[in-house]
Amino acid sequence: MENTFFLLIILIAVVAAVIMHHHLNRVPLPIIFIVVGILLALLPLYHHYIFNPNLFLFFIVAPLLYNEAQSASRYWIGRGAINIFSLSIMLVIATVIIVGSALHLLFPFLPLALAIALCAIVTPTDASAVSAFAQPNPNFQVPFTIMQNESLFNDASGFVAFDLSLLAFTTGSFSANRAVGVFALEFIGGLITGAIIGALFLSIRRELIQAGDDTPFVMITLELLVPFLAYFVAERLTLSGILAVVAAGLFQGMENDSLQLVSSRVQLVRSNIWGIVQEALTGVVFVLLGVSLPTIMEQIISKHPGLLGLLILIGIVLYVLKFAIRLLWSRFLVWMHISSNHRWQDAWLMAVSGASGTISLSLAFLLPTINGRDLTTDRNALIFVVTVVILISLTVAAIAVPIITKMPTGTQTKPMSQWTREMIMTAMNKVRSSKDAQAETHIVVDALSQQLHQNNRPHRREQRRLFELTDAAEREVINRKHDQGDFSDDETYYYLRFLDLTKFTFNNTVWQNLWLRVRFGVHSSRLSRDLKFGEEMFFTTPLIAEQFYWQRQFHAHGEDIRPLEEVGYQAVMHALKQERHQHGEVTTVELHDVQRFYRERHRRMNMPDPVPQVVYQLFLTAFHAEYEFVQNALDKGTIDVETAESLQQHIIFDEMAYIQNNAAFIKQ
Known part of the structure; x- marks a missing residue:
């Protein structure tokens, strides 16, 4: 019961942090998660809490990576194979060797193997966290696509490099040939294992679709099993469970591409469920860090009083060195697919966007307990250094990414909210033109007008x-x-x-x-x-x-x-x-609420009962007017495809809401 209560409070904290972020959107969401976690640590239930890293990796990291992999574009992965190899493998290797050696030289008390382990921990990038800071600018679509594909595979590279460096530290010996062999075996073996499991479940799901048994419950339940099974089997075979999860997710993504309009309901349910799962698990990761951070700092201060400043300095140096290598690598060793007249700007964007996030945090908590005498061989100290790097990288990204991706003056397009408002107003005017059904027109216009004020508090x-x-x-x-x-x-x-x-x-x-x-x-x-x-x-x-x-x-x-x-x-x-x-x-929202109250009263008392068929026809008219609005804007070139897709999604969701609750519109 206590564990259940513990998890419920964590989820409530995640929800509270997301709500706070909507009002403090300039502050990176992971930082808000951490702050909320620190506040939770004040409760007796969370005093001196440190979670089990192995369970954490299995239950949280595996499904997160699986969802990222299935959402990735197979087209861009194929076209960007060279960049994926360059950024996810070669850059990771270069970073852990160069930055790890530099850290060891600058801070000799830090063993070389642990310095490399620290670098391996912070090399995985969190593209999804950084993309939230970017402004919609088509000039930087390619760099963001490259970074999203990179983040899928550098996670696995970071895990393998981390395992090898820890092995070298605990055994006291290191063999380059053996390391290459282990790296290749875990990397390739994990991919093959995940591909086999992904292909197996893919064939099962296709058989279910052809047999007409593709209900959302069956299909989604089977899919939720895949990341856990792929990770478990690969780890049992001493291969990379992370890469197995990525490979299985890529196979699932292939099915998504091939389904197109088949099993549409399942695809919609899957997308919504995975969106909720990803946001919840990501929040849990950072809230748990916030819960653990006071205990970590307390233990560091009790063992090594006054040395938190040194740990912060190590974290800053680690971030700066990693950033410098990533900047130069992005400028000279990344192929941008299309010619760009702002290559340095692209490189700066990729450098500041290489923020450490969920995976780095997961690796940090996988550090074993190290009973060293000095500060830097203490597990809590190393976790604190990683936390410093994560906070710095997210803060820098939150400040720099919006500046880099800002559209030039005079080229900014209308915000999404303005497009949505114009689309809804077009639909309302179209419905109002119907003079023969006043009661039904009132119902539809009021339903549409509510959308204009749904995010405004009266x-x-x-x-x-x-x-x-x-x-x-x-x-x-x-x-x-x-x-x-x-x-x-x-x-x-x-x-x-x-x-x-x-x-x-x-x-x-x-x-x-x-x-x-x-x-x-x-x-x-x-x-x-x-x-x-x-x-x-x-x-x-x-x-x-x-x-x-x-x-x-x-x-x-x-x-x-x-x-x-x-x-x-x-x-x-x-x-x-x-x-x-x-x-x-x-303000419009107060005026709308009062007007709507009187319009509803007037309709019920002075107009005949609405006819459901007429209400349905008017809603179809409204939705058709919205589709025409989007089509006309596309034809004129005043709207980009991405915005048009968002508007279309808005219309589709409205249609579904009406179909599922059509009786409520008549009874109100």
Whole structure:
């Protein structure tokens, strides 16, 4: 039970960090994860916590690498084989040898084998973390593609180099021939093992598709088993489990390419599940580092007081040397596929983007307990040095990558939010042009308009002010019509009582909601002398129950509430229109919420019940208008393909949401 509670709190911490990042997007997400983890370390449950590195590697790193591999482009991997070999193998070897030797010379108390191990730990790059900092700039598509492919394979190179350096440190001897042989065996053997397992599961899934048994549960469950099985089998054979996972993931990616429109539902579910898994596991990695960091620092200070500064210096030197080699390598030994007139800029981008991340952290925690006498042979000290490198590399990337990828002045395109807004407005205008189905048009337009404000939090005080303004306008016109003899005393009295209760339904707190449900349920039972009808009203939202109740109340007195509501509605819309023109500071979201409240009330009380078939047709019209908007923008060349794909995905998800919840649009 304690372990379950432990994991639940970790996941809650990951969610909290992601939410914080949405409001602090200039701060790298991994750093926020670490800070949240440090705060968790204050809880008694997490005091002096250090996790099991082997389980960590199996349950977290394997599925992360598998997802990266299956998402990679086989086309670019084939075209970039030379770069993959150069960056993922040759650069890793050069870095661990040159930087490791330099560290040993600069800090002689650091054994050469451990210096090389430190370099091996920080050579794997985290392309997915860095790409989040980049601005959309087509001029740098090739460098980012190269780095994504590199990160798949330099992880395995880093693991193998790490194993060899640790072997040399623990045995005290090193054989170059043996090291090359072990490297080749683990590298090639891991790839072959993963390829075999990937091909086996690939054939099983294809048979299931052909037999019509490709349900999401079956297909996704089988796929989730692949990375764990590939890693387990390869490690049992003393091969590279990491490369086995990568190879299996590449085979799965081949299936994704060949499926195209086959098993579309499975592909969509798979994409969503793996997206959630990757974000959750990445967050867990860095939160666990934050949880462990206070204990690590405490142990370092207790054994070697006052030497944290030296560890920070080692981390800075390690990062600078690694950065310098990567910069020169990227400039002179990387083929960019297409001619580029900003090669140094490409090289700087690839250098600062070579940030250490999840895999480096995983390798750091795989360090065995080393009972050395001095500071630098202490496991906690080495983990701290790696942490310094990770934090520096992510911070530098967060600052430099947006600057390098910034579009030149005058060439910036409209942001994605602006394209989305224009697309939705086009659909709303198209639906409004239908004059024959007012009730149905109201439903569709309101559903579309909500998307324009879904990410804006309404200011409650401003919202209440607008509602009080509309309430006063409605009362004023009703009283004036009463004075003119258009409405009777009873009609005016009951309608003003209706407006009194409307204040509660608009605010709609939990207790007000419960009180209104009881009131409308009891009064409806007494009015209709039907207990079942009262029960139905109790379980109906007060926003709807209120209007049914007052319609019946007026009907019982031989009167009709609709003429009064029509007059009140027109007065409300006029007041909001004047407010919008007179006070430009009125934010759109508050105005939209108030308008939507009155439009819904007006539709239910004055318009016929919506016809589901007409609502469906209008939604199809809206989606078709959005597709036409994207197509026209592509034809004119005002939008790039990547933005168009994002807009198309937006439309597809909206269509799916409507199909799955179409009844809710009629009942609201």
